Amino acid sequence: MNESTEFEYVGFWLRVCAHLIDTVLVLVVIIPILFSIYGSEELVSGVTLSGPMNILVSYILPAAVVITFWQARQATPGKMAIGARIVDARTGDKPSIKQDAIRYLGYFVSTFPLCLGLIWVGIDKRKQGWHDKLAGTVVVRRKNGGAEPVKFGD
Template sequence: FWTTKNATPGKMVIGATIVDAETGEPPSLKQHVIRYIGYYLSAIIFCLGFIWVGFDRKKQGWHDKLAGTVVVRKKNKGTEPVKFGI
């Protein structure tokens, strides 16, 4: 699902997708692989990598930070909008 739809089934249900944090374009295969490996790192240490999402301004978990990706939704209620490029 990640490489073809840029989302998991759960993300598709809520209208979310994974994008490159710099450009807003779909992530590369390399970014998908790093993100997948990052899931394990995020989970191993008491799931702190996933809990981090609740405290991060861009709502990125450790796996997103490692891969340079971000999950965006069509409606961002109460969160800072993602700005691509600087």
């Protein structure tokens, strides 16, 4: 088993911070687009937006952007802000596009039931959520005096 003393796993609270940054950035892009499509009445009234444009803007666009960031930078802007990146759990290399797609879809699995798959990051020794386990990835950053050294392999 390869062990890296250069990196550490990124834990639950740092990943929550990264996700909050990403959520704000996504909303800054998506809300004006939805506003231009549906108008202020429907957005402000809380009416459920439906139709192909909502699916495109609210689901497909964010998925495409996130997976593109993962492929280009191994991180979203939020993860970059905390110095984290996503790597293959076995090798430490850049994940494949298949792993990134599985990881993204795994977020939906991780939120059911009661976000347990996301909370799992705080419990797991390698700080993997269910989406990471499904995709075979881990989130790491340069070591800042963290606890557990990163181990690549099974």
